[in-house]
Amino acid sequence: MQRLRPIMFVGTGSDVGKSVINTGFCRIFLQDGYAPAPFKAQNMSLNSYATKDHLEIGRAQAVQAEACGIDCRVEMNPILLKPVNHCTSQVMLNGKPVGNKSAYDFFNKTDRDALFEEVMKSYRSLASVYNPMVIEGAGSISEINLWEKDIVNMRVALETQAAAFLVADIDKGGVFASVYGTVLLLPTVERNAMKGIIINKFRGDIGLFEEGKKKLEALTGKPVVGVIPYFSDVFIEQEDGVMLEKKLSVFSPSEINIGVVLLKHLSNFTDFNMLEQISGVNLFYTDVPDELVKADIIILPGSKNTLSDLKMLRINGLAKVILKHHQDGKPVYGICGGYQMMGKEISDPEGVEGDIAWLPGLGILPVTTILTRGKKTRQVGFTFVDESCRGEGYEIHAGYTESDHPLCRLDNGEGDGYYLNDFTWGTYIHGIFDNRSVIDHVLQTVKPGLHSEVDYNARKEAGYDRLAQIIRHHVDLEYIYQSMQL
Structure with a gap:
């Protein structure tokens, strides 16, 4: 199979849908005959998973590996931060705990270059086996106070020569400001690595956003390669604790x-x-x-x-x-x-x-x-x-x-x-x-x-396929593949 450049999905902020889009592309590449694998250098989550060799990674990368049709490996998420309280997290490095650190200590008192080398060692191990690599960023890529400490976002994109795509959640509101500000704040070399924009969670008639696409493209100089509709009927396991806010409910007249x-x-x-x-x-x-x-x-x-x-x-x-x-x-x-x-x-x-x-x-x-x-x-x-x-x-x-x-x-x-x-x-x-x-x-x-009728594995597989179908219909895959040519 033709060798492809890695693809990377980065965000205007947290909870814009990067993980789900990453999962969908993992399944698309598998369906198209490739052997993809997911990668996220650093994750923060209390939702984790155990690999077959008894190591711990973020749940999102385990889900993405499943969408790729492969077993998850610790290299897919070499750094996992598990919050203990508002200021402190347990730091997992290569699947094992290395102690608790405050956010201040983690960002200011750890050797960022050494951590980045650990991250890239994991990436290279995966990239030697899988094609293409499907990389996920974390939070916003334009937190300018954290750029020098970055080991998960555009530094990864540049190091891996990935085709980066910016994901924005239009359902949050302020999508023009968030996209424009995110792109324009980037240094030139990072802006050049950005190959396009994906607007996520659009409610209503997508055709009404045609003028919006043109304005975003004029403002940023980047093509809007897809507008993905808001959907709630596709089952994909979610990792982010933000999802819990959507699950809060009360007693109902159920059995x-x-x-x-x-x-x-x-x-x-x-x-x-x-x-x-x-x-x-x-x-x-x-x-x-x-x-x-x-x-x-x-x-x-x-x-x-x-x-x-x-x-x-x-x-x-x-x-x-x-x-x-x-x-x-x-x-x-x-x-x-x-x-x-x-x-x-x-x-x-x-x-x-x-x-x-x-x-x-x-x-x-x-x-x-x-x-x-x-x-x-x-x-x-x-x-x-x-x-x-x-x-x-x-x-x-x-x-x-x-x-x-x-x-x-x-x-x-x-x-x-x-x-x-x-x-x-x-x-x-x-x-x-x-x-x-x-x-x-x-x-x-x-x-x-009472007997349950749900086949959980079948439900998950159907979810991956349906997600891939939605993305195929609403994203310019021909442009995506062109951007991944070596």
Whole structure:
């Protein structure tokens, strides 16, 4: 197959749709007979994924790899920042934690050239195998105060000689100012690397934007190569926590209402994507006690700061609702940090999460957790101990929870989680609800005989293909391919 230059999608800001567009082009190149791979030098997200070799990357790159038809690799996202609080993040380098850093220290007290070399080492490893490379930037490319520290945006575009395309979200408003300002602020060499503009999330008749395209092209000197419509009927797993704001809802007259406790440091909300796809199920996130009390099933999700979130459960009254729900014999389940919270106590003798050294848990499960430095990151296959369910998932967690009555038996023989009864259990396995047998097991506690019909893998594949179809229809692919010629 002909060798192509890499393509890179950069943005006027965060949450403009770069990840989704990147995913769509990954599938387009695969459909066209190429062997693409995704790459994002640095990501910030609490939604992560475990590679087959037990390393951790941002969920978006795992999704993009799936759209490419390949397994994800740590090189696809060599630096991952996982926020611990508003000012500090855990820094993951090449899939492993290297410590917590404040934003100030990360940008001002790390060797940016050394980090960039690590980034490019990963890129070169992938580029030697895959063609083309589909690169994603981060946030806005015109944060002029950060240019000298850039290791993820236009510095990557120049180093890789990528054909860069600027993505702007017209649904936010101010698209002319954001595009014009972004392009005109760029140094000449970076502006020359910009091959075109993609307007994303257009509502209404796209034909009405023809005059707008001409004005943008006149202002910037760059062609508008596509105007992609706003859509909400295509299923693509989303990584950005901004998506949670769009998932907040409340009780509805559905057959089954599932309330996911909205934690301040909630991680891996993609754990519940398949549950959202099931007819008759209303899944909602809430931190309001009067709303959570209406749920038929309560799920405690993962957390990047379990002790802090556990403390808040008591302060805001959610703990009382969860305990009453359990005492009434209704289903309560916990994943990862949520599982830890369901136990008798959590201790943090090494200060892994911060200043809280110990807290009593909710006392629903007879287990204790000790947080330790380091992290267990791996993909797993599992069977429920009663052999009623079989599935796959992944673990990403710090600490150890001793259990004498495991929920699951892993394929390597280890036990996982704690099983109290069909209505009450906890697990470290992210993605456990991606498995139909587990979902049926859970939903039948509320409605016996119910069977889910969703094939999650098929739903994802259909989403990638539909996304590719939309992009093909609304983007000038002939121009895209011309810009990628060597």
